Amino acid sequence: MTVTSLIIRLTMSLPSGLASATIKGYFLRLLQLLSTCLAFSLVATTGTWRETIGNWSMFIWCFCFVVTLLTFIVELCGLQFLWPFSWDDFLINYASYSTLLCLSASIIYPTMYIQIVPRGSSWNHAIAATAFSCLASVTYATEVAWICARPSHITCYVLRMPGLLKGLENFVACVIFGFISNTSLYLHQPALVWCVAAYSICLFLGAVALLLYLGGYSNKLPICFPIFLLGLALLSIFLYASALVLWLLYQFDENFGGQPQRSSDVSCHHQLTHLVCTWDQRLVVAILTAVNLLIYVADLVYWARWVFVRD
Incomplete structure (x- = not known):
């Protein structure tokens, strides 16, 4: 029995709660599972991921695989009613973030490793892993477009301006954490630890705001939700502005122990083993x-216009 025929038989036997699920949805889910699984499996066999950014790429593929597998099981068993949020909104947001994360891994991993891996089986595996990562990005993006195109789905928050800005904020923060996973960049200086704390606080608050919207709890706050988002954007601007100033001073200013010249970094002299020092x-x-x-400034302007001008 083929996988397609098995899915068709399972779909026909599913309860009414899964009436909206189609073969196309299952096919996309299987492609996502296959591509992410092959991506991290191929990289694991090469041994080229035991670096800061390599670990981050592996984490992305493994995370997407695990969450997609759990999502597939939930849909297959008809357990969406146990989810406290809108299932379609969860799928859209998860697929959107997965698209961006897999796309970033598809760019960063080959940029760092393919050029320094010697030709042979390891090089072929790295190329194949990059290709499967790109395939994962395409399948997740296809899922977003497919869900938003459903007649029953009225709004697509993640593709509207506030949702898009929030998604970009959280995505860029995730990429930042990929680069600062090398703790030697900041643990030696309390000011730099504050920068990491600022990134963490903003990412956490952004995730909370997204969960409040998806869970339908935005109207249960003691203040209007747009005002809450306006204050959140203002706080995030303060945190990021302080992080930017401190990061530049303590990383690139000699008076604060920084290294203004790339040539002064010893790790940059070993380009054969570290393409990105x-x-x-x-x-x-x-x-x-x-x-x-x-x-965040664009986010602040958007909500300021909403609160003070639109009304």
């Missing part, structure tokens, strides 16, 4: 911090 990681974090700060 420690100094490069510091620079990427600084750039991403500035990018996220601008996104």
